[in-house]
Amino acid sequence: MQITRLIAALALSVLVSGAASAGDSPDDIKIPAFFDLPAAADLKATAALTPGSAGYSAREVALAWHGLASLGEDGASREAIRLLDELPEVQGDALLKAYLGSAYLMKARDQSFIPARVRSVRRGLEILNEAAGAAPHDFRVHAIRAGSTMNLPDIFDYRRTVREDLEVALTMIEGGDAPVAGGSVTEGRMLAALVKVCLQSGEEACAQNRLRQLETDFSDDAELRVTVARLRTAYDAHTN
Structure with a gap:
């Protein structure tokens, strides 16, 4: 079974990239890749x-x-x-x-x-x-594992690992121990990913705390503002 x-x-999944749609459930919200490529x-x-x-x-x-x-x-x-x-x-x-x-x-x-x-x-x-x-303390290893696995089907039961990787990476950014700066678009993308994962897992406190941080720091970001607004809509729908 x-x-x-x-x-x-x-058979129904796109494993790594995911697909955006017009809806505002957490599953419908596509998070950009954490790092920009050449x-x-x-x-x-x-x-x-x-x-x-x-x-x-x-x-x-x-x-x-x-x-x-x-x-x-x-x-x-x-x-x-x-x-x-x-x-x-x-x-x-x-x-x-x-x-x-x-x-x-x-x-x-x-x-x-x-x-x-x-x-x-x-x-x-x-x-x-x-x-x-x-x-266990390598920022990029945690970022790569989280970014590669966050769209896996639920059958792999991997969301807790994704959340842990994102928490470790964000803590390193906030502590100045990462190769990217606080306030960078990479931090914003990771915060958005963490809000999405917490919503998917039904972890309301995590979603609320990180969404507030995301809204405070990135609501005016040209790239992220639409994603932030969609995550807020998804959060409100989830909690009301």
């Missing part, structure tokens, strides 16, 4: 290089393919997995492992054969969890 439910959920043309130019040429390392080429996968480039998720897996340092580098795990989730997003999609998700989660276990 569980595998039947899993297959049904995956332009697609720049990523393609780097991805086309042979490692070592033009001063680019194998790591940089692999991460360019990961960026292209994030943009939905056909075949990029598979190439990112291949190149990241070939890096000799990947087993000892938690950040690279996090990128590898997220590449598997993007591969699942791109697969049409449901059992293969399930295998890719499971492998991606395994690698992401290994990365987080190896580097």
Whole structure:
């Protein structure tokens, strides 16, 4: 029964990117990616290089393919997995492992054969969890795991992990221990993601506290103001 439910959920889901709609339930609100990527043309130019040429390392080429996968480039998720897996340092580098795990989730997003999609998700989660276990205080590892998994179907029961990752990352930003500044758009996107996840989980206090923070700091932000307003509508509908 569980595998039947899993297959049904995956068949109907877009695993990583999600899809926006006109409604204002939490599920309908799309949160932008936490980090801005280089332009697609720049990523393609780097991805086309042979490692070592033009001063680019194998790591940089692999991460360019990961960026292209994030943009939905056909075949990029598979190439990112291949190149990241070939890096000799990947087993000892938690950040690279996090990128590898997220590449598997993007591969699942791109697969049409449901059992293969399930295998890719499971492998991606395994690698992401290994990365987080190896580097529990690494901001980017937590951010990558949260961003990669926040749109997984409920059958994976992953929302609590997403919330924990976002709480850790936001605490680091607020304490000045993250590579991004307080008040940055990355912080705003993470706050919006946390409000959404708390609403989806029925955790009203978390949603209320973080929504107030989001409204105080980001209601006038050109990118986030519509998302903030939609989260407020969703919160009011949830609590009234």
